[in-house]
Amino acid sequence: MKNNHRSRFSNRYLILTILFVSFSLTAQFQNRNTNNSNNFWDNVQFGGGLGLSIGSGYTDISVAPSAIYNVNQYFSIGLGAQYTYAKQRNFYTSNLYGGSLITLFNPLPEIQLSAELEQLRVNVSGISPNNFTDNFWNTGLFLGAGYRSGNATIGVRYNVLFKENNRAYSDAFMPFVRFYF
Template identity: 65%
Template sequence: MAKKRFFEVTKSFLVLIALFFASALFAQQNTMYTTMPNQFWRNVQFGGGLGLGFGSGYTDISLAPSAIYNFNEYVALGLGVQYKYLKQRDFFASHLYGGSVIGLFNPIPEIQLSTELEQLRVNVNLDGSNSNSQNYWNTGLFIGLGYRSGNATIGGRYNVLTDKNNIYGSAFMPFIRVYF
């Protein structure tokens, strides 16, 4: 029941974000309409992550593009998508995909605080047995702290929703975040 409520809250939050951006774009006077799209896109930054890992019978490929809107020099809000493929030869193959909402706060130019709500669909296929395959949703709520220099931030984040069924090996994860 708690997960159902969480999904409802998440959907409501995403609808409010969409309404906010829609009202910001269309609430301007007609004289401002021609300059508004340019002003909007000046505050948008694109970035994300790319990961490749190969080992003895192990493959890890991930792609996670995202975009943020800078409200001012202190606050930004964005959306991201993610796809990850994991395979351990003779054991399993897994596909993870989903999206995230990220909020960034820069109290001073060098420090970045972040929160990120991530929702991933996990599909795990165990080799040799379809009956042990798993398909489920995994939710993460990350709180992060990083050092920022220009467009890049390096730091760590902690998943406050970690439990024994978490898809990550640890609740704490280092990160490098770059937006252009």
Template identity: 60%
Template sequence: MRKNNFKTDSKSVLIVIIALISNALLAQQQTITSNSSSYFWKNVQFGGGIGLGFGTGYTDITLAPSAIYNFNEYVALGLGAQYTYLKQKNYYASHLYGGSIIGLFNPIPEIQLSAELEELRVNINLDGSNSNSQDYWNTGLFLGAGYRSGNVTMGARYNVLNDSNNIYGSAFMPFVRIYF
């Protein structure tokens, strides 16, 4: 009779030990998972740009949100989206939309170097003629440098893929970049 009690007690103790260990392991896994998630989001910054240009018969509106992940104080990588509406009265209306991948490098806190690969779909509708409408992809590779103060960087970038068919008036462009 003593052997049966020992076997029953051993099984009960073993079940309790397994339950306690598995509960401790699950609690540890949940802590690691929730800490990893919060650690990831602490390193993400959101920002982008807004552009407005108006003139006599001319409209230019741009929305360009983006997000970056800071791997450390020196390197960040991110994605961006862009939509631009351009209209010249009695001449054309154009929609540009697409995305970009941006890499940022801060050798010192005040200096920011950047590389951005941008792919935009361009739709141009010439007024008075549907046959002259154009739809095509435009690729840009911008290398830039800027002065950084807090969340704001002001600088210039250069499109190394610039050619005569490029949608921008110049390969050289100033920028203001803001991330929160």
């Protein structure tokens, strides 16, 4: 119980620190750009990702729209939403939905580094070996790297808050394909 309390405290502290840094950076960049005559919407891009995984008795469908604001050619911040439906025949069905804060950094035009703070509601209904339901919140902090070409980025991200028993994700590493237009 004591370790669980410490873990929750450290996760909350980490999340609050990231939010503070993100908002501080946003405020600094906005102050710098107040004399710029660019329209806000000229720097906004919409996109996200779609996922589909179908196998023998398994289905996983994901929709993850997002919008980013390009602060400059190197740095972008944004918001995302996510819905995932997953089903393993004769075992379980789950629905995951929530939102995320996204930060992208492009040190070179072809390289994209990312940090994404994600909060998901997870609803799981099991069939085998006995009927069960489980509903919980899952927080993920993903650090990623990818190769960018035009509007698309392909890469991998790592959930630094991953725990083996949370049943929201099966692995801490996750490949991604991201599009922004």
